[in-house]
Amino acid sequence: MSKSDPPPSYEESRQQQHGNYPYPPYRYPAQPGVYTGPGQPGIHPQAGLWQGPGYSPSFITPGIFPSSLRDAEGISSTGVWDSMSVRHAFIRKVYLILAAQLFITTSIIAVFAFVEPVRLFVIQNPAIYWASFPVYLVTYLMLVCCEGPRRRHPWNLILLFIFTLALSYMTGTISSYFDTKAVFLALGITAMVCVIVTVFCFQTKVDFTSCTGLLCALCVVLLVTGIITSIVLSFHYVPWLHMLYGACGAIVFTLFLAYHTQLLIGNRANAISPEEYVFGALSLYVDIVQIFIFLLHITGGSE
Known part of the structure; x- marks a missing residue:
């Protein structure tokens, strides 16, 4: 897996949140513990983990961001108060x-x-x-x-x-x-x-x-x-x-x-x-x- 591959764009990330993220046109070799697509060998990753080009398994983990930053469309009203300035x-x-x-x-x-x-x-x-x-x-x-x-x-x-x-x-x-x-x-x-x-x-x-x-x-x-x-x-x-x-x-x-x-x-x-x-x-x-x-x-x- 090349570390220089760019991460998915913003629109692709939005599609992935709604379940419409398209699979890449090319296939990666099956790796233990890595889900590579339907019908491909591999094991589903744990909840909260995502495998893809340029990402490590620990890049996104549950609970790493506060709830105010996980709200829809970015920062909520309580997130404004998170700024001390x-x-x-x-x-x-x-x-x-x-x-x-x-x-x-x-x-x-x-x-x-x-x-x-x-x-x-x-x-x-x-x-x-x-x-x-x-x-x-x-x-x-x-x-x-x-x-x-x-x-x-x-x-x-x-x-x-x-x-x-x-x-x-x-x-x-x-x-x-x-x-x-x-x-x-x-x-x-x-x-x-x-x-x-x-x-x-x-x-x-x-x-x-x-x-x-x-x-x-x-x-x-x-x-x-x-x-x-x-x-x-x-x-x-x-x-x-x-x-x-x-x-x-x-x-x-x-x-x-x-x-x-x-x-x-x-x-x-x-x-x-x-x-x-x-x-x-x-x-x-x-x-x-x-x-x-x-x-x-x-x-x-x-x-």
């Missing part, structure tokens, strides 16, 4: 967008906290807050529910920028009702919580992405508790009840932050596509802002 580039892009969002939000909160005329104007004109709420809601639903605008550049970044401005204004308006010390204390605690949760999610083996049902149930419980708390506080203000609701909300959204962080990592039960960098940044940003708002109720209610 793709994963790292995706995570880096998400956190760069998130850093820009948090910078805008922190700047607006600082203006509302330090500039007294702006603070008084926001408190005296709550209609502007309610006018920004529809903008926040519409852009959020478009980015979450509509895959086209969320993936189409540059409209996804434009919608995300409008959403960031609307939520930043709403967060700044809420902050203007609290003392400056309480606002910055909540900012500091939020920053520490985010760092701790991020480091924990990258190091732990606990899979938060498999607890989707539990997180949805906690979200419903938090919603019902918020409605009951609002009704009770409208008749009589109870400081400890206000702080308790803030603590529950901060815990729930901390778990959501861990859940969305592990979705970015990609080596858990669930993961998001590397094309969904806008959705990844949006999810983390909303979780962080909600943690800050609930912590603000705790720090502001303790004074």
